Amino acid sequence: MTVLRLFTRPSCLDNFYFASALVFLGFRISKFGLKIYVSDFVNLIPGLRVLISLKQHRAVFLDRDGTICEDVGYLNSVEQIQLIPRAAEAIRRLNEKGFKTVMVTNQSGVARGFFPESRLKEIHFELTRLLREEEAFLDGVYYCPHYPDEGEEPYRRICECRKPAPGLLLQAAEDLDLDLPASFMIGDHYSDVECAQRVGAQGILVLTGHGQEALLKKENWPSLPSIIVPDLYEAVRWIIFNGEKG
Numbered sequence: 569m570t571v572l573r574l575f576t577r578p579s580c581l582d583n584f585y586f587a588s589a590l591v592f593l594g595f596r597i598s599k600f601g602l603k604i605y606v607s608d609f610v611n612l613i614p615g616l617r618v619l620i621s622l623k624q625h626r627a628v629f630l631d632r633d634g635t636i637c638e639d640v641g642y643l644n645s646v647e648q649i650q651l652i653p654r655a656a657e658a659i660r661r662l663n664e665k666g667f668k669t670v671m672v673t674n675q676s677g678v679a680r681g682f683f684p685e686s687r688l689k690e691i692h693f694e695l696t697r698l699l700r701e702e703e704a705f706l707d708g709v710y711y712c713p714h715y716p717d718e719g720e721e722p723y724r725r726i727c728e729c730r731k732p733a734p735g736l737l738l739q740a741a742e743d744l745d746l747d748l749p750a751s752f753m754i755g756d757h758y759s760d761v762e763c764a765q766r767v768g769a770q771g772i773l774v775l776t777g778h779g780q781e782a783l784l785k786k787e788n789w790p791s792l793p794s795i796i797v798p799d800l801y802e803a804v805r806w807i808i809f810n811g812e813k814g
């Protein structure tokens with residue numbers, strides 16, 4: 569993809585990168601045209617890996633209720649949105665450090681008939697507006713409106729996107745070119761941690777929202793979160809500290 573982009577957007581700098589990439593990949597130009605010699609495949613494979621990793625981004629996936637905003641239980645109007653203290657500041661810090669920020673949220677209230685999907689979109693529009701007011705930006709918002717055994721079609725079904733199923737993370741990774749094993753998921757339920765671990769990302773539990781209740785069931789956890797922290801701001805501090813250390 570990167571090579572194609574260089575072809576379609578030529579500039580001095582791009583040509584330089586393209587030429588460097590050719591050299592790095594082990595291409596040879598002969599009078600018969602462009603050739604890749606068999607021995608060069610040894611160079612080609614690590615070269616391609618570098619090109620692929622260059623276009624991938626580290627992400628921090630963020631649960632919504634109990635992590636970014638207060639969990640009021642099936643939040644169904646924009647007036648109920650209340651940001652958790654320092655949540656916007658935390659997201660702003662992630663933006664500054666170059667992480668993609670992606671909200672991933674289970675919203676079975678749609679399947680259960682508590683509010684329509686259009687209301688959910690209004691709520692997310694308002695939530696992102698409130699964050700923008702504090703110069704905090706989300707690169708993506710993904711939600712699961714399903715529930716396996718309540719409500720009506722098409723929302724009543726076993727899906728691949730209700731956390732801890734990893735569908736939302738996988739979709740975001742495809743849309744935003746994310747490097748999942750280098751990414752993190754922050755949430756107040758163990759299912760958030762489990763969801764992260766299913767895609768090879770690190771799961772972080774926050775003690776806002778239902779976090780304290782989740783902690784009481786610690787004995788049942790098949791594996792531990794990477795860290796347990798008081799809130800989103802502390803989770804982000806930990807991610808940035810560890811990222812800079814590594």
Ligand SMILES: [Mg+2]
Binds near residue numbers: 631
């Ligand atoms: Mg939550």
Ligand SMILES: [Zn+2]
Binds near residue numbers: 727730
């Ligand atoms: Zn779903």
